[in-house]
Structure formats: structure tokens, C-alpha cells
Amino acid sequence: MTNVTTTCRDLSELLPVAQTACRLLFQECYKAGIRNVFVTETYRSQERQNYLYAQGRTRPGAIVTWTLNSNHKSRLAWDIAVGPPQSLYDVVTLNKVGAIARKLNITWGGDWLGNIDRPHFEVKPSWRIPAGYKLEGEVRVPSNSKMQVQLIVKEEKSMSNTWNPGSPAMQTAAEAFLVQAVKDGIIQASHLVDLQNKQMTTARLLGLYITIDERRSTK
Structure with missing residues (x-):
């Protein structure tokens, strides 16, 4: 009771x-x-x-x-x-x-x-x-x-928003771009790892490109 x-x-x-x-x-x-x-x-x-x-x-x-x-x-x-x-x-x-x-x-x-x-x-x-x-x-x-x-709130990941480069050359170019940004200390290495593991969304990759370009242009 x-x-x-x-x-x-x-x-x-x-x-x-x-x-x-x-x-x-x-x-x-x-x-x-x-x-x-x-x-x-x-x-x-x-x-x-x-x-x-x-x-x-x-x-x-x-x-x-x-x-x-x-x-x-x-x-x-x-x-x-x-x-x-x-x-x-x-x-x-x-x-x-x-x-x-x-x-x-x-x-x-x-x-x-x-x-x-x-x-x-x-x-x-x-x-x-x-x-x-x-x-x-x-x-x-x-x-x-x-x-x-x-x-x-768990981030929803689907095939529709995961970045699909369309060709190995585009994937290689994107990786090279992020590798340099990591070396320059602009972004963390975790972003590169997510790209390589195909866990990068298109919107996130675009945001990284904009951020990296802005920081380089102010140097």
C-alpha cells in the first residue's frame, strides 16, 4: 500500500x-x-x-x-x-x-x-x-x-540532405579544401572526418565554404 x-x-x-x-x-x-x-x-x-x-x-x-x-x-x-x-x-x-x-x-x-x-x-x-x-x-x-x-533533439540525417558530390573529383576537391582549412586553423578536423564518412549535409558544407572564405578574406 x-x-x-x-x-x-x-x-x-x-x-x-x-x-x-x-x-x-x-x-x-x-x-x-x-x-x-x-x-x-x-x-x-x-x-x-x-x-x-x-x-x-x-x-x-x-x-x-x-x-x-x-x-x-x-x-x-x-x-x-x-x-x-x-x-x-x-x-x-x-x-x-x-x-x-x-x-x-x-x-x-x-x-x-x-x-x-x-x-x-x-x-x-x-x-x-x-x-x-x-x-x-x-x-x-x-x-x-x-x-x-x-x-x-536528434539531428535528422537522410539521403536527401547528405552531400552527394556526383563525382570522385568533386569529393577530392572538397576534401582538399577542408584539409587546408584544418591546417590553417580555420575549422576543426571533425568536419573533415564527417565529409570523409559521408555524414556531411549539403547545407553544412556550404556553410563551411562561406565561413572559410570569409576568414581567409579578412587575413
Whole structure:
């Protein structure tokens, strides 16, 4: 049996729709430069909800919830907090996250009338990613204040954007050009290695040509 005094911060305990919504929210926070937020609770059993509801009523302490029927127990809600250097429930930061949530059609407790709950976010089972948004990579959602939000996007490499010289002579000329640039200290040798291993994109090679030409012209 789960200890009613312990919070669950495991994102996998939420329904898939809520997991996706939470990850999208944290991704957009990351892109907005808000990276010191973290999850403090996801799923909450009815027993724990009863325990929290009793606080400030039949049990000592300040009131922390006004309901016995939370969407936490439906696995559709999560709470967050703010890491250093801000305070744990920094209003400015939570308001910024709340504004992002509105754009994503995620319900924010800060918009509720009467019982404002800024750390709280939830979705309905019918929630879908809004038009114009998508998960752009692996979103790492922190579960404590020592971690930061991360968005890991893997570079897509395909035959369509990988540089294809068309002839061995062009490949040789490109290699010679980069070899000299490496010797001149203009670029790192890793660029040459990628070209030789056919991991160089056309756009990247063009960018190197422009960079090398500009640096040589200023010498």
C-alpha cells in the first residue's frame, strides 16, 4: 500500500494523454527559457487525497486542498514547483508557465475562480496537441529542484540532405579544401572526418565554404 504521506512524481503514472500534455508544456517552457521548473506530484490515490483534505480540518496544519475529488486520482493532473534561484512557488514563474498552458489548451489552476492553485495543471481525456505544436524531441521532465528541463533533439540525417558530390573529383576537391582549412586553423578536423564518412549535409558544407572564405578574406 502506498504511503499517504509520500508524493508520486512519476510521469508514467499519468494517463498517456496527460503524459504527452505535460511533456509538451515542459518543452514549451524550455523553449521560453523557463528551465528550473519540476514536477512535485502526478498520480494521487484517494487515500492520499483524504489525508491531504484532513489537513487544516481534522488534522493539524494549513489547508492544502479544498476537494476530495481531485483529477490527480484520475491520472490527468500534475503539480509543479520552481527551483533556485527563485522561491519554490514563485508567482512570476508560475504565471509564465500558466500562460504557456493556456496556449496548449491545458487547464491551469491559476485561472480558477475562488480556489486559485497556480502549481496545478490538468487535461481532459479528450485533450489533443493543438495545431502548430508538436513534441520536437525527447523532453526530460525534472522531478526535483536539482535538475533542469531538457529538450534533446536528434539531428535528422537522410539521403536527401547528405552531400552527394556526383563525382570522385568533386569529393577530392572538397576534401582538399577542408584539409587546408584544418591546417590553417580555420575549422576543426571533425568536419573533415564527417565529409570523409559521408555524414556531411549539403547545407553544412556550404556553410563551411562561406565561413572559410570569409576568414581567409579578412587575413
